[in-house]
Amino acid sequence: MLAAAAELLDESGYGKLSIEGIAARSGVAKSTIYRWWRSKADLVMEAYTEVTARRVPGPDTGGVQEDLRVFLDTLYRVNANAGRARVLRGLMAEAQLDDGFRAAFQEWIQSRRTLMSTILMRGVERGELAEDLDVEYTVDSVFGPFWYRLLVGHAELDPADAPKHVAQLLRGAGYRAP
Amino acid sequence: MLAAAAELLDESGYGKLSIEGIAARSGVAKSTIYRWWRSKADLVMEAYTEVTARRVPGPDTGGVQEDLRVFLDTLYRVNANAGRARVLRGLMAEAQLDDGFRAAFQEWIQSRRTLMSTILMRGVERGELAEDLDVEYTVDSVFGPFWYRLLVGHAELDPADAPKHVAQLLRGAGYRAP
Amino acid sequence: MLAAAAELLDESGYGKLSIEGIAARSGVAKSTIYRWWRSKADLVMEAYTEVTARRVPGPDTGGVQEDLRVFLDTLYRVNANAGRARVLRGLMAEAQLDDGFRAAFQEWIQSRRTLMSTILMRGVERGELAEDLDVEYTVDSVFGPFWYRLLVGHAELDPADAPKHVAQLLRGAGYRAP
Amino acid sequence: MLAAAAELLDESGYGKLSIEGIAARSGVAKSTIYRWWRSKADLVMEAYTEVTARRVPGPDTGGVQEDLRVFLDTLYRVNANAGRARVLRGLMAEAQLDDGFRAAFQEWIQSRRTLMSTILMRGVERGELAEDLDVEYTVDSVFGPFWYRLLVGHAELDPADAPKHVAQLLRGAGYRAP
DNA sequence: CACTAATCGAGACGGTACGTCCAGTCTTATG
DNA sequence: CATAAGACTGGACGTACCGTCTCGATTAGTG
Known part of the structure; x- marks a missing residue:
């Protein structure tokens, strides 16, 4: 089935x-x-x-920068897979219309967000990121643009741009190379 | 009707x-x-x-920082209006399921994005933001988290957090006070 | 129109x-x-x-036999005209479904029946047909088979058969050559 | 239903x-x-x-005259049943408007015509009716007036008139008592 | 000669029913 | 005993026309 x-x-x-x-x-x-x-x-x-x-556990390369790069690279590749992209869009749509499903979907999303926040919190602990970083918001700054482009379809996220985006994210998060 | x-x-x-x-x-x-x-x-x-x-034209207060703050403040207030939030979620869902509607929705989204990118480009011209800023991605860094939280519902965006978010965004965008 | x-x-x-x-x-x-x-x-x-x-006034050739032959010949030719046949069928159908139209249709039908009964009554007067002939029924014996075949469509009435049908009708009506 | x-x-x-x-x-x-x-x-x-x-199989009394009388008597009684008459008229109307239904209706009509033609052919075999009788036309001379009156509604067929109509039909069909 | 009618096109509107699709529930029989 | 098969209620879909009803824009005929 x-x-x-x-x-x-x-x-x-x-x-x-x-x-x-x-x-x-x-x-x-x-x-x-x-x-x-x-x-x-x-x-x-x-x-x-x-x-x-x-x-898949989130990557753990020893540095936030590389962890993030790997994560974004993987994430952005979903865009390339038209079938998978379509499924994700459909699931998100359904989550808006069916309250029963909404909870299950949220749970799944949460599990994905946890991967990301683990990466970030490691960065904070290591002193690579600002101590008072709003981790939740930063997580959403990664997934937000991804979903936004996926759903609206006005542009695609190119894995090649991942490093640039990582840099911008890290700057915003007060990154300081260790 | x-x-x-x-x-x-x-x-x-x-x-x-x-x-x-x-x-x-x-x-x-x-x-x-x-x-x-x-x-x-x-x-x-x-x-x-x-x-x-x-x-509503995008705000034009003479500085990116304030422009952004006003914009985000307004944007985040939508969250507070449960009815409006529900409508937006429904529209986004429909845009995933109905190709006919998708185009109209995209157009509307685009008009909103244009407001934001105008603000940012003004900042670049004034030398407040990095010259090589990826404006499109930065726009999506504003709307992305907004929609993501709206659609998934794991957290709300509080207008009170707008200034903090603006700061993080600007840091990422290479902000330099004029 | x-x-x-x-x-x-x-x-x-x-x-x-x-x-x-x-x-x-x-x-x-x-x-x-x-x-x-x-x-x-x-x-x-x-x-x-x-x-x-x-x-068209009904034919009046001086003898029932010829009058009938001419009439049937004309009548049977309607079958050949597919368009006209289709219209007649439609009108009859509508007369069954719309009481308002039914009256108008009946009137038109009646006018056609009158032509036929005039022919027959002349025949009775001339002594060609049985004195106690049920004229109404005989009229319907002409139009009945015509409509029946038109509506059901199981067979067509060939003008070439008109004389044969006239003969049968007249025998039934007690025809005696003058 | x-x-x-x-x-x-x-x-x-x-x-x-x-x-x-x-x-x-x-x-x-x-x-x-x-x-x-x-x-x-x-x-x-x-x-x-x-x-x-x-x-109902067609009647088989041993003689065309009586067979016909029974058949017509039954047939004419339909007129008396207003409900049934209305249904028949509706079906005939629909058969004119809906080609899909037309076929089914024709089949049903044909089955009824077959009953009648069986009666007539028995008569021909027994020598009661003209050897060269146009059976199809004669069948339609029975059903034709029936439907015609039913559909147009200008007059009703009275079962009491059945014998008279049988006589006229038989005369037309070259009846000779056995 | 201007002015009233009548007449028209255009088409919005409230309705009725169509025939289709699918959801989700429930029953039966089969292996 | 779970399953396939599929009948069933129910709700909404989007479509086609119905017959009624304003609207102006022509025309015609009259005062």
Whole structure:
């Protein structure tokens, strides 16, 4: 079923996805799908994270600068994968419309944010970043532009720009090379 | 009809909004709504911007710092207005699901981004900001976190934090007091 | 407008005909059509009879047999004209669905029946037909099969068969050559 | 659903009948109706024939005259049943407007015509009717006037007149008592 | 000759019903 | 016993026309 969902997502996007369609494609009864997932979004979320979440720990290279660069590089590569980008956009959309799904989605987002804030807090501890840094806001300064461009689609984030962005972020965060 | 749409939005949110519901509430025929708007999202967008778009020009106080502060302050106040926040989230969601609406939404977003980039470019011209500043990315560093928090809902942006955020942004952008 | 109606009838048949379509085609406002006709059927009826009703009096050749032959021959030729046949079918259909039109249609039908009954009554007077002939039923024995085949479409009436049918009708009506 | 359709037909006639109305009356969802019938006409046809088609074989009394009399008597009694008459008229109308239904309707009509032609052919075989009789036309001479009067409504067929009509038909068909 | 009517085009409007899609629930039978 | 198959209620979709109803913009005929 997850496979069928993934296929259909690739073919026509989240908006056109229907439980009935997945059932038909996977040769499974609708009721069986409902037994296992509460909604389209839950299913898709699982289909997505199954592929994705190899429980990648955030990078730990010993320096904030490099940690950030690696993280952003990885993050920006998602843009390149049209299918994955479409899925993310669909999940975010669903989270706005379905309160039930919203919580699950928030949790997932939170797990991603934690990776980032761990990196930053290590930087603070090491004295690389300002002691009074607003970590939460800085985390959102990384993910915010990413999602914003993904959702609005006015421009793409190029992995090649990651170092430049890291520099700007670090300057803002009071970076001082150790 | 716009009024009816606004009411219903407030009452039950974008996800529950239906053209049929608006028609019933406003005592108007469904076909009349379809005569004037191509989709639910178009209607809501108009209902929203009618209230909002007093064609506010971006602030121009003579200095980037103050311009930014005013802008962020205004922006962050949207969060406080639960109704307006809900509408924005709904519009963003729709833009992910309906390609027809996506274009209109992008245009609107672009107009908002232009306000911000005007402010920044003035700063560059005055020599307050780095000459080689990536203006587009910096614009997205303002709107990105705003939308991200709005959509995910993990935290609220407090207008009181605007000055702090401005400072961080400016540091990142190579600010030098004139 | 009548011309436009006729064109559209030919193109797509009575079922697909709409007042709005006629208005668009004829470059006339819907309201103007409603000023002149009470319904689609009224309009079509006029469009039809305008072409048709050259106030043909029934034939009067001096003998029932020849009168009937001429009449049936003319009648059967309608079948050949696909457009005209389609219109007649549409009018009959409308007469079943719209009580307002029904009356007008009945009147028109009656005028056609009168032609036929005149022919038959002349035959009775001349002693060619049985004195106690049920003229009304006999009239319907002419028009009945015509409409029946027209409406059901299981077979066509060939003008070449008219003489044979006349013979059968006359035998049934107690015909005796004068 | 069939019951609801029948009720509504009786109450307001075929023209006013709507699928939505039937759904409401029968407490069934519109989609359920569409699952089982492709159109209003299909449904009504079934509602009608369910009641009617007790698979009545044509009468076989041993003589054409009596067979015909029985058949016409039964046929003419339909006129008396206002509800049934209205349904028949509606079906005929629909067959003119909807090509999809037309075929189904023709088939039903054909089955009724076959009953009649069987009777006539038996008569020919027995030598009661002219050897070269145009059976098809004669069949239409029975049903034609029936439908014609039913549809136009200018007069009713009285079962009491059946014998007279049989006599006239048989004379026309070259009847010779065996 | 200006002025009133009548007449028209354009098309907005409240409505009704259409036929479709899908959600989510529930029942049956099959392996 | 979980499942496939799929029937069912229900809600909304977007479309097509209906018949009614203002609106000006022509025209015509009259005073």
